[in-house]
Amino acid sequence: MLAGMGVSVSMLASGSRGNCGVIASSTTKILVDAGISCRETFRRMRSLGEDPHSLSAMVITHEHCDHIYGLATLAKKLRIPVFMTGATYQMWQRAMRDEQGIKPRLEKFERFESGHGFQVGDIAVKPFTIPHDAADPVGFTFRSEGIKVGFATDLGYVPVSVRDHLRGCDVLIMESNHDLEMLRVGPYPWSVKQRVMSRVGHLSNVALADFFTSDYDNSATFVVLAHLSEQNNHPEIARREAEKALATRGGLFCNRVVLASQTEALEPIRL
Ligand SMILES: [Zn+2]
Ligand SMILES: [Zn+2]
Numbered sequence: 001m002l003a004g005m006g007v008s009v010s011m012l013a014s015g016s017r018g019n020c021g022v023i024a025s026s027t028t029k030i031l032v033d034a035g036i037s038c039r040e041t042f043r044r045m046r047s048l049g050e051d052p053h054s055l056s057a058m059v060i061t062h063e064h065c066d067h068i069y070g071l072a073t074l075a076k077k078l079r080i081p082v083f084m085t086g087a088t089y090q091m092w093q094r095a096m097r098d099e100q101g102i103k104p105r106l107e108k109f110e111r112f113e114s115g116h117g118f119q120v121g122d123i124a125v126k127p128f129t130i131p132h133d134a135a136d137p138v139g140f141t142f143r144s145e146g147i148k149v150g151f152a153t154d155l156g157y158v159p160v161s162v163r164d165h166l167r168g169c170d171v172l173i174m175e176s177n178h179d180l181e182m183l184r185v186g187p188y189p190w191s192v193k194q195r196v197m198s199r200v201g202h203l204s205n206v207a208l209a210d211f212f213t214s215d216y217d218n219s220a221t222f223v224v225l226a227h228l229s230e231q232n233n234h235p236e237i238a239r240r241e242a243e244k245a246l247a248t249r250g251g252l253f254c255n256r257v258v259l260a261s262q263t264e265a266l267e268p269i270r271l
Contacts, residue, residue, distance in 0.1 A: 014260035028121025038073035062137035087136035177202035209245035
């Protein structure tokens, strides 16, 4: 019998200007969010030696532009199933209405409900609710070939339910959005600062560090810091905070910290 090719995680883009990743097993490839243009998604996949037409499905976390910008074109070009909640689909349709108010339809829309798992090829997908100011936002875990990948960006804090879903992950992709001080003194209007900092906003470096020191089970071989703010964070600050927190639990030896980038695809993480 041939050995499996294993599971891989490729972060194509991450941040407030667009989010997109690929979770792959030896037989199945899932695009997680479609927040950059179709052309750029294709370009970044090809830069990693991946054929975009080998994608099996897309899963969408929520309807904010930085997660769905390329969705309509990608769905049209690839003609693969697109999984999202009913509420997210409605919000996407509403945002995409044309001048006559006619809503677009996805040819292969697949509805899921948060908390209810579904299967795409040999990858088991489990969506779970995250606290964020969208209609029905979710994070995901993906399981295949004995490997578990956890994906949680765009969340105001880490509730107990999310902590439970993220137990036992071999790769953990977590939001490390902003440095509180940089946000506080930064250029955003106060209303936006309040939104980002709120319980349904974005996870700060220190909130993520708090998760690592108190509730994280140290299971991941790779920790990916994602959705970093370009205005209100610095990659080295985010890395330092995360590594410091992981070190307090002796976890830095088993968790390799990787930073996802807005501008280029990361080398795939393979397990
Ligand atoms: Zn969002
Ligand atoms: Zn976002």
